[in-house]
Amino acid sequence: MKxxxxxxxxxLRKSFFVTERESGVGAALASLVRRRREEVTAxxxxxxxxxxxxIVGFLGPNGAGKTTTLKMLSGLLHPxxxxxxxxxxxxxxxxxxxxxxxxxxxxxRNQLVWDIPAADSFELNRAIxxxxxxxxxSTVGELTELxxxxxxxxxxxxxxxxxxxxxxxxxxxxxxxxxxxxxxEPTIGLDVxxxxxxxxxxxxxxxxxxxxxxxxxxxxxxxxxxxRRVIVIHHGRLLFDGExxxxxxxxxxxxxxxxxxxxxxxxxxxxxEVISRQEGAVTLRVPREQTPRVTGRILADLPVIDLTVExxxxxxxxxRVFAGEAS
Amino acid sequence: MTGVQDxxxxxxxxxxxxxxxxxxxxxxxxxxxILEPLIYLVVWSAVARAAGGRVxxxxxxxFAAYFIVMMLVTQVTYTWVMxxxxxxxxxxxxxxxxxxxxxxxxxxxxxxxxxxLITLPLMLPxxxxxxxxxxPAFSPPLWAAALFVPALLLxxxxxxxxxxxxxxxxxWTTRVSAVNQAYFVAALFLSGQMAPLSLxxxxxxxxxxxxxxxxxxxxxxxxxxxxLTVAQAVTGLGAQAAxxxxxxxxxxxxxxxxxxxxxxxxx
Numbered sequence: 001m002k003x004x005x006x007x008x009x010x011x012l013r014k015s016f017f018v019t020e021r022e023s024g025v026g027a028a029l030a031s032l033v034r035r036r037r038e039e040v041t042a043x044x045x046x047x048x049x050x051x052x053x054x055i056v057g058f059l060g061p062n063g064a065g066k067t068t069t070l071k072m073l074s075g076l077l078h079p080x081x082x083x084x085x086x087x088x089x090x091x092x093x094x095x096x097x098x099x100x101x102x103x104x105x106x107x108x109r110n111q112l113v114w115d116i117p118a119a120d121s122f123e124l125n126r127a128i129x130x131x132x133x134x135x136x137x138s139t140v141g142e143l144t145e146l147x148x149x150x151x152x153x154x155x156x157x158x159x160x161x162x163x164x165x166x167x168x169x170x171x172x173x174x175x176x177x178x179x180x181x182x183x184x185e186p187t188i189g190l191d192v193x194x195x196x197x198x199x200x201x202x203x204x205x206x207x208x209x210x211x212x213x214x215x216x217x218x219x220x221x222x223x224x225x226x227x228r229r230v231i232v233i234h235h236g237r238l239l240f241d242g243e244x245x246x247x248x249x250x251x252x253x254x255x256x257x258x259x260x261x262x263x264x265x266x267x268x269x270x271x272x273e274v275i276s277r278q279e280g281a282v283t284l285r286v287p288r289e290q291t292p293r294v295t296g297r298i299l300a301d302l303p304v305i306d307l308t309v310e311x312x313x314x315x316x317x318x319x320r321v322f323a324g325e326a327s
Numbered sequence: 328m329t330g331v332q333d334x335x336x337x338x339x340x341x342x343x344x345x346x347x348x349x350x351x352x353x354x355x356x357x358x359x360x361i362l363e364p365l366i367y368l369v370v371w372s373a374v375a376r377a378a379g380g381r382v383x384x385x386x387x388x389x390f391a392a393y394f395i396v397m398m399l400v401t402q403v404t405y406t407w408v409m410x411x412x413x414x415x416x417x418x419x420x421x422x423x424x425x426x427x428x429x430x431x432x433x434x435x436x437x438x439x440x441x442x443x444l445i446t447l448p449l450m451l452p453x454x455x456x457x458x459x460x461x462x463p464a465f466s467p468p469l470w471a472a473a474l475f476v477p478a479l480l481l482x483x484x485x486x487x488x489x490x491x492x493x494x495x496x497x498x499w500t501t502r503v504s505a506v507n508q509a510y511f512v513a514a515l516f517l518s519g520q521m522a523p524l525s526l527x528x529x530x531x532x533x534x535x536x537x538x539x540x541x542x543x544x545x546x547x548x549x550x551x552x553x554x555l556t557v558a559q560a561v562t563g564l565g566a567q568a569a570x571x572x573x574x575x576x577x578x579x580x581x582x583x584x585x586x587x588x589x590x591x592x593x594x
Binding site: 016040071073074075076078092094096099100102103104107109111113115120121123124126127128130155263 | 333334336337340341344345348349404419420422423425426427428429585587589591
């Protein structure tokens with residue numbers, strides 16, 4: 001690990017023991033005598049580093065080990081093996097100096113006190129994190145402006161909508177201006193507009209405070225908008241670490257060419273696999289490396305009205321990565 | 328203002344604001360704490376009258392004194408942490424607490440003290456009414472009245488520390504309610520809540536004194552009722568201090584072990 005890294009994980013592992021038994025009364029009785037414990041590996045040795053100020057998307061299907069990794073990085077879970085360092089601290093020791101510099105936001109859990117206005121929870125966080133009064137006021141002012149919190153802060157949290165609550169959760173988690181921000185599904189369950197707003201806010205927070213952000217999300221729009229770099233894990237193993245564009249290149253063997261011709265009946269099968277034919281536009285699937293040549297031929301051979309070359313949607317790419325369809 | 332004081336002040340405001348949202352429940356819980364000793368008082372007074380005016384050194388007005396003081400001591404010493412930790416651990420809210428740069432016991436302590444302050448205005452008039460109705464008789468010597476204050480505070484400290492530590496059993500078992508039930512039944516008898524300890528069989532009295540129970544509730548009541556000698560009072564304060572120290576040591580050890588388990592099996 002270089003001392004300039006904000007986050008560094010080397011061969012990070014985590015396994016859990018779970019007791020299991022067959023269904024049925026007999027098995028239940030048997031489990032009283034002898035419990036069968038099985039070791040389940042959630043994270044099977046992953047290594048990566050993040051530089052200060054980076055925003056990295058952490059991708060993987062459900063159960064891939066994303067949340068477990070975030071919990072190890074934030075200090076909630078003790079790794080079963082490997083090394084991890086965040087801002088030079090060993091997270092699981094949870095030293096106060098470390099905790100004051102990080103935050104973990106989980107889209108499915110709340111830290112705000114349910115029955116009182118968020119502004120009151122903010123005050124409590126101010127005291128807990130020992131934020132000087134003037135810093136606190138200016139941060140609250142900034143976050144209120146960025147997230148358009150205004151009137152929300154004075155309503156009891158339970159009266160807020162899911163999106164409004166998430167905005168307040170984010171603000172509460174960032175009052176102490178953490179240098180490292182772990183976001184676990186921050187936009188889950190939110191409508192498209194609210195997702196976009198949260199996304200915009202994360203980008204602004206990152207720019208304004210130079211914070212390092214590690215984000216998991218099932219919404220590829222979040223990842224495309226925020227992260228140049230992504231880390232993909234599956235079954236607890238690292239599948240890819242690099243630029244999102246490279247991921248697309250590496251894991252998609254094909255591109256799609258959408259052609260609109262003067263003569264809608266023209267047979268295009270000689271140029272590639274025809275996927276669809278709609279309203280005069282034909283969609284072709286073409287091996288990636290042949291795309292320039294095929295495009296050239298179509299343009300030379302046929303009376304083209306319109307032609308576009310596209311990468312498959314990012315969701316499809318990710319699906320292929322998970323399916324191990326790399327080519 | 329120091330950092331910790333600031334946290335306590337803010338936590339107090341937060342708890343107060345939350346409680347105001349639940350005033351009906353708070354009211355009912357407080358009524359509960361008034362009714363329980365009242366029922367024992369009525370029952371034991373009836374028993375005393377049937378036995379010709381006295382049972383085990385208590386006449387009706389002494390029973391009245393015992394249970395009214397008991398009610399006030401309970402108000403100062405009650406906690407509900409044992410009910411909370413199972414929820415906190417299973418629903419993951421403890422995770423947020425662990426990621427804050429402050430020990431979670433602070434929050435619980437302020438929460439607890441706040442609730443006592445909030446319900447005190449209900450408790451004191453209730454006590455006054457009971458005094459008027461039941462005419463309790465007790466005249467503690469001045470020294471006993473003076474020692475009552477530290478004894479009461481120590482009783483609360485011991486009870487809080489012991490119950491907070493027991494609450495941590497939720498780190499290991501999902502059957503916390505069984506642990507709670509066993510504890511509360513033992514406490515009901517051995518801390519003198521249901522009957523003065525002097526009415527119990529000798530071996531139970533010994534058990535109550537060897538375990539922390541007597542020192543969590545009964546001891547300050549006995550003290551204020553003037554039923555202890557100076558030597559017994561001093562020994563009692565010593566026992567409280569010893570249990571507090573032992574409790575704190577246990578708390579520290581159990582907390583560390585519990586958090587280790589929590590962070591090993593999934594927070």
